[in-house]
Every structure is written in C-alpha cells, then in structure tokens.
Amino acid sequence: MFLELIATLFAGVAAAGVVLLLNKVLKGRLPKWFMPVAAGAAMLVATISSEYGWYPRTKNTLPEGMEIVQSVDSKALYRPWTYLRPFTERFVAVDTVSINTHDAQPDMRLADVYFFGRWSPVNKLAVLTDCANGRRAALIDAVTFHDDGTVTGADWVEPESGDPILTSICGG
Structure with a gap:
C-alpha cells in the first residue's frame, strides 16, 4: 500500500x-x-491502473497447483468507473497439490484454501470435505482425527449445489 502511494x-x-x-x-x-489538472489526472490513472492490475499480477504469481475457485468484484460510488467495469478485489484459491485422503475414508479430502484480498494479508484455512455427502468443514482446534479416518468435532456446513470450494477439492 505504501509503495502504491509513492x-x-x-x-x-x-x-x-x-x-x-x-x-x-x-x-x-x-x-x-x-499543471495541477495534469498531475491530478496522472495520479488518478496510476491509482486506477494499480486497482485493475492487482488481480492479474497476483494470479500470475500463484504457484503451480493453485486453482482460483471464486472471485469477488467491486463497485463503489466513490469509484464511478467501476460501474462500467468492476475490478476484482478478492479471491479464493484451492491448493490442489495439498489435497490429502485417508485410505479408509476415500470420500473425505483435506486441502488448504487461501483467501486473497486487495489490502489484506493472505489467509490460509485447512478445509475438510465429505465428497459423498456434499459438505465441508473448516478445521479448527476442536477437530480430532482417528486412526480409522473418521473425524469428530468438525462443524460441517452443507453449501449450495455447485459450491466452488467443494467442487474443486472433490474433483468436479
């Protein structure tokens, strides 16, 4: 943010x-x-360019195996140009290389999900999916894995059909 201001x-x-x-x-x-109008216009163009360039720059730096599953576009009244063409302000990516399974529970998959934001640090969340039942759970401290591959303490969520995180981790 500071470098963009400079x-x-x-x-x-x-x-x-x-x-x-x-x-x-x-x-x-x-x-x-x-002179002041040209300076203001140049600053406005630099800001707009930075806003619209963030998502492609960040997307191009993602490592192999990171699949972008969802993005959020932004429109704002104080940025009237965003009504003509919204810009991507944040997105969610699944690390498909990190997907793990247990031999006894092949429909249960564990993967790392990353949340990227324009002015936010990257957040990482381990997500457990139950592909057979179409549900997922964020892994927190209260979750326990047993030797037979079962899980207790997970707060399961049943997202709508076509959930991009569930679809990506379960393979379609």
Missing part, C-alpha cells in the same frame, strides 16, 4: 514536470491550471 505521488510529480517542460517549450502559452 508510485501515485511520483506519477503526479512526473506529469507536472512534463507540463512544466512543455510550457517552457511553448514559451508560457499553456494556462496556469493545466
């Missing part, structure tokens, strides 16, 4: 410098209001 300020200073140079070349023919 980049935005630098864009404004650079635009003002270009207008100053152009005004020198034109021997002062540009109106006085042109």
